[in-house]
Amino acid sequence: MTPSVLAGLTGAALVGFGLYGLILHPHPLRKLLAFNLMGSGVFLVFGIVARRGAVAGSRFDPVPQAMVITGIVVAFAASAIAVALILRLSAESSHVTLDPEVWTKPNDGTTK
Amino acid sequence: MSLLPILDVVLASLVIGVAIFTISARELFASVVGYVAYGLLLAFVWIRLYAPDVALTEAAVGSGVTGVLLITAGKRLGALKNAAPEAQPGFAFKLLTAVLAALVASALGAVILMLPDPPPSLAPEAAAAADGAGAGLGNPITAVLMSYRSLDTMLEKIVLILAVVGVWSVGADKAWGKAPAPLRQQKPYAPMVFLAQMLAPVGALIAIHIFWTGANAPGGAFQGGALLAAMWMVTMMARLADPPRIDSQWLRLALVAGPAVFLISGLAGAVVAGAFFAYPPSLAKPIILFIEAFMVLSIAAALPMLVAGPPSERPD
Numbered sequence: 165m166t167p168s169v170l171a172g173l174t175g176a177a178l179v180g181f182g183l184y185g186l187i188l189h190p191h192p193l194r195k196l197l198a199f200n201l202m203g204s205g206v207f208l209v210f211g212i213v214a215r216r217g218a219v220a221g222s223r224f225d226p227v228p229q230a231m232v233i234t235g236i237v238v239a240f241a242a243s244a245i246a247v248a249l250i251l252r253l254s255a256e257s258s259h260v261t262l263d264p265e266v267w268t269k270p271n272d273g274t275t276k
Numbered sequence: 277m278s279l280l281p282i283l284d285v286v287l288a289s290l291v292i293g294v295a296i297f298t299i300s301a302r303e304l305f306a307s308v309v310g311y312v313a314y315g316l317l318l319a320f321v322w323i324r325l326y327a328p329d330v331a332l333t334e335a336a337v338g339s340g341v342t343g344v345l346l347i348t349a350g351k352r353l354g355a356l357k358n359a360a361p362e363a364q365p366g367f368a369f370k371l372l373t374a375v376l377a378a379l380v381a382s383a384l385g386a387v388i389l390m391l392p393d394p395p396p397s398l399a400p401e402a403a404a405a406a407d408g409a410g411a412g413l414g415n416p417i418t419a420v421l422m423s424y425r426s427l428d429t430m431l432e433k434i435v436l437i438l439a440v441v442g443v444w445s446v447g448a449d450k451a452w453g454k455a456p457a458p459l460r461q462q463k464p465y466a467p468m469v470f471l472a473q474m475l476a477p478v479g480a481l482i483a484i485h486i487f488w489t490g491a492n493a494p495g496g497a498f499q500g501g502a503l504l505a506a507m508w509m510v511t512m513m514a515r516l517a518d519p520p521r522i523d524s525q526w527l528r529l530a531l532v533a534g535p536a537v538f539l540i541s542g543l544a545g546a547v548v549a550g551a552f553f554a555y556p557p558s559l560a561k562p563i564i565l566f567i568e569a570f571m572v573l574s575i576a577a578a579l580p581m582l583v584a585g586p587p588s589e590r591p592d
Contacts (some may be wrong), residue, residue: 180382183373184377190364194307198299225398230429233417234428234429236338240341244443251352251353
């Protein structure tokens, strides 16, 4: 098994674990973390496309690699917006959750 | 040579092991620490894929700055002290999710094992385009980012500004124009202050070196900018500097400088060299370095602002 295939399969496994955490974790920040894990798995799968695209004179295809670099920065920007939304949501209500049922329940008076 | 395949397997199992820890850890803080370690290990995988530029970006942005963002967010959430009791999902739901995740992962794995042969590649095209512009850049990644796919890179800078605008917009109306809350509420420890005082000048120098060397060797505007951003965040964590007011002119100028210079150079290329984002061959390398210098400035301003979050009503 070549290093690139191994890295690709690692990426596939990471997508699986990320998806599992994204669905199951009730805490929104944990969901965000799992989503980032999933994203890095996708980047890794794309990375082996870059490695396989190697032609004479170069060990990799620079185009997918450049796109992964752009992707990492955009993923961070999106995470920052998600964090800001989560913090504001929690500050405005008494719940740190995305569960819609919690929101429809009558308020127990602990909120401001 | 027989050692490398073993190292690859060990590295892959370490990455997966730390990923599992990140998902399964009980505490948010432990999970974030796991994620930072995971990002650093992933950087080694990228090096094994002959992608040192991606490795640098993953280590700096993917693991470092994202880690600071999540730890800061966790602390601010903890300060709210109103976490609702978390409902744990049932066993059947867990099993179903596990099956779904396994299915997706195996489908992806199958695709990877069945990738077309010979593989498609844009490398010759990219090399031709980079040479055609006479860029004279030794680093093919920088050539792609700044010449072959320069429009993508510029739009990505605009995405960063949009993200900053998005984060600022989430703040309360009354707080508009004020500074974001400090990254650290308590008085910092003396070792933290010492670290920031020692590290920041050295780190800033290394950041500029990484940007400058990026034309010919692994490195570049993203990596250098992220490192510079990290140094600013270290000084903010030590409370040597507090986040600036979001209505300050210099901050907004620094944020838009990168994309603005990039766009103006692109438009100038349309007049001088005959195509949008074309550079005159004899001047390509100086122009690219000039644009990149402003990109470093914008990245170094945008990343800490994204971490610092929306403006806060309290000055402290």
